[in-house]
Amino acid sequence: MSDSRGQQTSDQPPQGGGHRPGTPPPREPEPRGGILMGRPFGVPIYVTPSWFVIAALITWVFGGQLERVLPGLGAARYLVAFSFAVAFYGSVLVHELAHTLVALRYKLGVRRIQLQFFGGVSEIENEAERPWREFWLAFVGPLLSLVLGGVFYLALQAVEVATVPGVLLTGLMVSNLVVAAFNLLPGLPLDGGRMLRAVVWAATGRPMTGTVAAAWAGRALAIAVLVGLPLISSARALDRSRTDTLVDAVLAAVLAAIIWNGATGALRNARLKEALPGLRLRDLARRAVEVTADTPLGEAMRRAREAQAGAVVVVDGRGEPIAILREAAVRSVPEHRRPWVAVGPLARDLEPGLLLSADLAGEDLLRAVRATPAGEYLVVEEDGRTYGVAALTDIEQRLTAAVTGR
Secondary structure: OEEOOOOOOOOOOOOOOOOOOOOOOOOOOOOOOOEEEEOHHHOOEEEOHHHHHHHHHHHHHHHHHHHHHOHHHHHHHHHHHHHHHHHHHHHHHHHHHHHHHHHHHOOOOEEEEEEEOOEEEEEEOOOOOOHHHHHHHHHHHHHHHHHHHHHHHHHHOOOOOOOHHHHHHHHHHHHHHHHHHHHOOOOOOOHHHHHHHHHHHHHHOOHHHHHHHHHHHHHHHHHHHHHHHHHHHHHOHHHOOHHHHHHHHHHHHHHHHHHHHHHHHHHHHHHHHHHHHHOEHHHHOEOEEEEEOOOEHHHHHHHHHHOOOOEEEEEOOOOOEEEEEOHHHHHOOOHHHHHHOEOHHHEEEOOOOOEEEOOOEHHHHHHHHHHOOOOEEEEEOOOOOEEEEEEHHHHHHHHHHHHHOO
């Protein structure tokens, strides 16, 4: 599976050592995600702590099976089983590198690759602009898994099956074929779901229509996994212990939850992307009144009500903005105390990142907010004049309305 979301920093203050609105922002620090293993093609590869959990589980389960197949190994069977876990995730890495190479070929950008509990994830920064590029980007991962399965099959012909190399090659062949088959299932967030999205997109000319179809297919797939795997396990109950059947049920529930949440998240992200062009900071900013730091809170609130303003900006003796009154701090002061409390201690200083250009919109606006989390931002014109104050709650409510349709 691949994910496609990137982050960059926002516009910075027009003075005081920061960046002016509209100037290229500095690059956001690279996201981490576990233990850094390398940077092939310039893309960092991380192994998350959850990988060690699945590696231990594979070692325990596969080691127990080896005792029946190769009884002479003794305790060394767990070393062989751990080698299989490492080699299997090496195959998963090849699968993800296939996605990465195609994404780099199409200049989509790749933030990182993560190896985790249920496989790997390639975080691709941008979406393909054409449906058949999307199709190929998704298909190349399962294709490489199929190729690896074939390679291990050919290598298996040169050794005895009832040997350590034979058992390892058999396990890697089967596991790669399973990975390919599972990822080809037609539902988001699997690669097959992205392929289905691309086909519907090409047929209708609307990427959103493709996403909706693939997301609902993913939800149907989640239900099928949740119901189907336990039924298959029950049909084989004569050959399996109650513990094995319970493990299958738990695995089915976890897989179904992952697929359902992935499909739902893909649909939410698609709706968000469709709504982003209409998200303009100039439309979201509240009118603000300006007061000095020693102004009583009660007086500041009175001026704001008279001006029908929704925010208060603290200025210095020259009238230059230096801070924004925090809504959370205002709510913490009881009404009867407000005439005796100055606004200065309740305001947040205008540090780099809290000054945003009024012309910010869409993804640029989201990057700016993510780069410097805050409750309020000072919105300024290109010449540095104050336009208003943008509250994070207003931005979130507009996004929520766009995604949910409410």
